[in-house]
Amino acid sequence: MKRIKTTKEAFNKDLAALLDKFDVFAPSTKQGKLDYLNITDPEDITWTDDLPYKSPKETVFPRVEEIMRFTKDDVVPTANVKPVLLLGAKPCDIESFDVFDGVFTSEKGLYIDPFYKERRDKMLIIGSGCAAKKPGCFCDERGYDMTFSDKCDAFVALDGDDMYIDLITDRAEGLFSGSDCPPREVNKAPETTLKIDAHENDIFTTMPWEDWAMSCIGCGTCTYVCPTCHCFDIRDADDKGEVTRCRLWDSCMYSNFTLHAGGTNPRTTQAARYRQRVMHKYVYLRDNIGITACTGCGRCIRLCPGGINIHDTVKDIMGRTGKK
Amino acid sequence: MDYTAQTNALRAAADKLLSEGTVDCVIGLTPNEAVGFPTPIVIRNPEDAGKLVWDENCFTNIAVYLLRTTGRRAIAAKACDVRSIINLLAENQLKRDEIYIIGMQCPGMIKDGEPAPGCDQCPSSVPGISDLTIGSDGSDTYQDEKMEPHGENVTEWMENSTDAEKKERFLKEIDKCILCFTCRQACPACYCTACFIDRKADPWRQIDADRATKIAFHLTRAMHLAGRCTDCCACEKVCASGVNLRYLYRGIIEFVSDTYGFTTGVDPDARPVMNSFTSEDSETGFLGR
Known part of the structure; x- marks a missing residue:
């Protein structure tokens, strides 16, 4: 891993040259709240230690994605996907792409999703670290180092007007100019202390899900801001004989989630839906792809109007199943 | 305003209502460190009355929980919650005799260090209807208080x-x-x-x-x-x-x-x-x- 030193000004200049080739997404307060936004001017980037209010998963998993377009007789070709450059992604958000890769592209998953894979293969990630833990954050308990992640192409650190760039993959070589400097000292990742080891059957009916989900209003904010939530729905839209097939985000918090065509729904209560969210993250994906799908970013906790806390729920489960 | 006095009065009221069996549950707000503002709670035992809180960050409208619970319910409601309750009563979504309104006087709430949306232009700090009154000094009468207008009207x-x-x-x-x-x-x-x-x-x-x-x-x-x-x-x-x-x-x-x-x-x-x-x-x- 090579490290180069440059200035913020020079970095912005190099970045401006990449704007033609990439859709650049970076933390910005351009629209009010700090969010990963598609920026057209490097000056719009907000360099701060704060965590954007929602995750960057939209860059490879758009809220609405056109996957096919056809008429009665023909398939209409869809536009090519422009590569994404995700800049300033925090370590927790970088880790989340592991979960997406596991679900959508790995051989452990059942399918390889061509739409996700195309975007992901073209994507370039430049991370940046957190200096301080925010209220509700628990990435350390999930075993992630908040200051650094090497699961990206490059990693930047801003120090006043100086910019340090760690070049991690070959793809990052040559994008930015700068002088060589000693490599970064990587911290040892903390130990994962928050995880569920119990079997699904041991917690499915025995936990007080009703109590935990009591204040849930089923709004879905947690799933929309979550970096690893990836449930989707497929809809067709007919416009004068031309049909667009879209993939849209779904949310296990909605009352029509898993609603069957016949009108029944196996998850009839909000408690059952909350259980699905916790189990999917901490049990089902652990069993299916070997990754617990929670990076500890704390967004769902900070933005929940009902004050539901997945960290406390999992801690409670660990206590009740005897695994501290 | 005296939030400690209001909290104490609210806890005493919840304890009394649950101990005497006047209501089955009390809907209110409880401190939540991770979120940074009090979040909803439904308590059913008098011992849990101490979990309730009333402070400057209690902006969440908890009237929505009346639709998600059944039985005789008490609710610690401020003026905007009560307006919502009145609308629900008018639309026959709630029965008045099942709802016990603990009217909390509210001079406007704070969210993220600024007046919560709408609070700075709230028509009244006093709930329209209530079964029990907790004024901003914790007493059983409403005081004369209003939040200063802030930001764009x-x-x-x-x-x-x-x-x-x-x-x-x-x-x-x-x-x-x-x-x-x-x-x-x-x-x-x-x-x-x-x-x-x-x-x-x-x-x-x-x-x-x-x-x-x-x-x-x-x-x-x-x-x-x-x-x-x-x-x-x-x-x-x-x-x-x-x-x-x-x-x-x-x-x-x-x-x-x-x-x-x-x-x-x-x-x-x-x-x-x-x-x-x-x-x-x-x-x-x-x-x-």
Whole structure:
């Protein structure tokens, strides 16, 4: 891993040259709240230690994605996907792409999703670290180092007007100019202390899900801001004989989630839906792809109007199943 | 204002109501460190009364939990919660004898260090109806208090803006929306079991998640809330993306007020304005005169 030193000004200049080739997404307060936004001017980037209010998963998993377009007789070709450059992604958000890769592209998953894979293969990630833990954050308990992640192409650190760039993959070589400097000292990742080891059957009916989900209003904010939530729905839209097939985000918090065509729904209560969210993250994906799908970013906790806390729920489960 | 005294009075009231069996549960707010503001709780045992709290960050509208619980319920309600409750009573969604309203005087709440959405222009710090009164000094009488106006006055802005400016502002706000429907879920007036936007066979939610679907959702919801929106701003308070929905709903409220002289959430016995028709109405409706 090579490290180069440059200035913020020079970095912005190099970045401006990449704007033609990439859709650049970076933390910005351009629209009010700090969010990963598609920026057209490097000056719009907000360099701060704060965590954007929602995750960057939209860059490879758009809220609405056109996957096919056809008429009665023909398939209409869809536009090519422009590569994404995700800049300033925090370590927790970088880790989340592991979960997406596991679900959508790995051989452990059942399918390889061509739409996700195309975007992901073209994507370039430049991370940046957190200096301080925010209220509700628990990435350390999930075993992630908040200051650094090497699961990206490059990693930047801003120090006043100086910019340090760690070049991690070959793809990052040559994008930015700068002088060589000693490599970064990587911290040892903390130990994962928050995880569920119990079997699904041991917690499915025995936990007080009703109590935990009591204040849930089923709004879905947690799933929309979550970096690893990836449930989707497929809809067709007919416009004068031309049909667009879209993939849209779904949310296990909605009352029509898993609603069957016949009108029944196996998850009839909000408690059952909350259980699905916790189990999917901490049990089902652990069993299916070997990754617990929670990076500890704390967004769902900070933005929940009902004050539901997945960290406390999992801690409670660990206590009740005897695994501290 | 004395939040400690109000909290103590609220805890004493909850303890008494639950111990004497007057109610089955008390709906209120409890401190939540991770979130940074008190979040909803439903308590059923007198021992849990100490979990309740009343402070300057209690902006969450908890009237929505009356629709999610059954039995005789007490609720620690501030003025905006009570307006929502009054609307629900008027629409026969709640039975008055099942609801015990602990009226909490509220001089306006704080969210993220600033007045919570709508609080700075709240019409009254005093709940419209209540079974028990907890004034801002913790006593059983309401005090004379109001929050100072802060920031842009949406009502005045509406009056001084052209239609084109209002449209531009609305679209600017809507661009932040991520269509998660949190506003709908947090709204005490949005209690339909099947929302129009969730009907999969309908074209509303199919394409163009950008403007078209957002406009369809927000404008249709606004139409459904005409004469029913109590300006509690629960939608804006919970919005993760910070969409200022007041620039839409203030317009609806002004329209209903100007056209029908009706203010929602004042009189539980008044017929909801969109449900009432008299032969003196300027528009003849189905009578077709």
